[in-house]
Amino acid sequence: MKHLVIIGSVWPEPKSTAAGSRMLQIIALFQRQDYAVTFLSAASKGEFSADLDSLSVTTKNIELNAASFDAEIKQLNPDIVLFDRFMMEEQYGWRVLENCPNALRILDTEDLHFLRKAREVAFKQNRSLVFEDYISDVFKRELASIYRCDLTLLISKFEMELAVETFKIDASLLYYLPFLHENKPLEIPNFQERKHFVSIGNFLHEPNWQTVLQLKKLWKSIKKQLPQAELHIYGAYVTEKAKQLHNEKEGFLIKGRAESVAVVYSKAKVLLAPIPYGAGLKGKLFEAMQFGLPSITTKIGAEAMHDDLPWNGYISENDTDFIEKAVALYSDNYSWETAQENGFTILEKVYKKELFEADFAAKIEDLVENIKTHRNHNFLGQILQHQSLQSTKYMSKWIEAKNRF
Missing domain, CATH: 3.40.50.2000 (Glycogen Phosphorylase B;)
Structure with a gap:
């Protein structure tokens, strides 16, 4: 052998x-x-x-x-x-x-x-x-x-x-x-069955920590327009400085390690990933597509991830644009469902294992x-x-x- x-x-x-x-x-x-x-x-x-x-x-x-x-x-x-x-x-x-x-x-x-x-x-x-x-x-x-x-x-x-x-x-x-996608039978909750925003990433990885800091800066403006929404931030090896950002009143919640990414992604309505720098492919964005979770990210976040296909949500150019698109995607059923379908198409055409x-x-x-x-x-x-x-x-x-x- x-x-x-x-x-x-x-x-x-x-x-x-x-x-x-x-x-x-x-x-x-x-x-x-x-x-x-x-x-x-x-x-x-x-x-x-x-x-x-x-x-x-x-x-x-x-x-x-x-x-x-x-x-x-x-x-x-x-x-x-x-x-x-x-x-x-x-x-x-x-x-x-x-x-x-x-x-x-x-x-x-x-x-x-x-x-x-x-x-x-x-x-x-x-x-x-x-x-x-x-x-x-x-x-x-x-x-x-x-x-x-x-x-x-x-x-x-x-x-x-x-x-x-x-x-x-x-x-x-x-x-x-690249990452490889295998067709697995998944029950994907619809728009009405989901709530709240989510972000995820190992806290020991510096780009993930910088992403959390970006979210802290952007969240108040999103929360002001969506007062019932919360942002749940998950990640392995959460640091003390990250825990200090936790704020119940603001709905900015540091959750720590996710026991099941499938459960977290299936419950959330939108993934926020204002990634400021990095390389390779972003696992959080790949997994979001697999669980039917639309996302908003940056050009660096989406780099090389979707060929020329429409993104699984929105690619933001600046902070103001990011905030506007986060509110829009969270609020509009049609845009959300279109984004979700875009994600499924990307998986089939870009990451399917058989390719x-x-x-x-x-x-x-x-x-x-x-x-x-x-x-x-x-x-x-x-x-x-x-x-x-x-x-x-x-x-x-x-x-x-x-x-x-």
């Missing part, structure tokens, strides 16, 4: 983060290709970590900066190794290459970290992004990781275009794989069979594997030697 090893920065938490849900989708894709899957991580499992054992995934803890990993990966002898974020490739990629040189190496970016970082810098300096913002240390590390791998998964068409057109990365090294599964399987099979030819064409990747450019390898070895004493 073919064998996939995933090296995770954390144990997946699908009920806490969109990244956790995506990882389970990737695992399922490979399992349907008859791969046995082993998940390795140096992180500690938490209360909300997915039960991977119940999904027929073998799990093992590994160490950082330790030769014990070399023996571990050699014994596992995988056909494919997938790194969850570029930091894992930096830490373990060279060890995989030395011990399993024939294994296909795949990087899952989750989103392009350097893009999110560039936008964060511009946002916090209250200015437009300029090209120089991209060229950070994160950019250099992430691109080096992309070149060292045989294939990199990108979740966003915008990121694909940025990588190929702006930074001239060979398209053969990249693969577009990607067979092509992805064929891509992986072709790479496994032609790995030598593929690597010979990726000459920059070979250059980056040269010992003179492997600072992370020798830093790891130094830490390993230091830890012996």
Whole structure:
């Protein structure tokens, strides 16, 4: 049986983060290709970590900066190794290459970290992004990781275009794989059965926290026009500074972790997501479509999420526009139902699993069979594997030697 090893920065938490849900989708894709899957991580499992054992995934803890990993990966002898974020490739990629040189190496970016970082810098300096913002240390590390791998998964068409057109990365090294939608029988409550606004996002993710601050600024104007409405803000790992924003009188309610996104989204009438910056695809907006929940977001929020199809609600240009559209969508049955149908159409035409599964399987099979030819064409990747450019390898070895004493 073919064998996939995933090296995770954390144990997946699908009920806490969109990244956790995506990882389970990737695992399922490979399992349907008859791969046995082993998940390795140096992180500690938490209360909300997915039960991977119940999904027929073998799990093992590994160490950082330790030769014990070399023996571990050699014994596992995988056909494919997938790194969850570029930091894992930096830490373990060279060890995989030395011990399993024939294994296909795949990087899952989750989103392009350097893009999110560039936008964060511009946002916090209250200015437009300029090209120089991209060229950070994160950019250099992430691109080096992309070149060292045989294939990199990108979740966003915008990121694909940025990588190929702006930074001239060979398209053969990249693969577009968004969130995947499976048709599931869902009972979708109608307009009259729903009430209140909702927002959701892991509070440890800085763009989510900035979104909450945006909501705090906008909410009073919305509440003034809809005095019976409340805004319920959910998210894992709620911080003390977030709890201080809770205000019963204003109807601005910090709810903390959602036990069930399905229940929360099925009860709410409109999702508010004034996302000021970020990268990749927004899991909250994807899930909102699945549960028939219209949304109002920004251009960054909706980026690469709907192709040229009408949005699942409204895309706002400024604060005044956001407030007006929030009130309108919440109040008008026809606009709300149209938005909901738009969301269902986006799911079918942009994210349907069947649009990607067979092509992805064929891509992986072709790479496994032609790995030598593929690597010979990726000459920059070979250059980056040269010992003179492997600072992370020798830093790891130094830490390993230091830890012996």
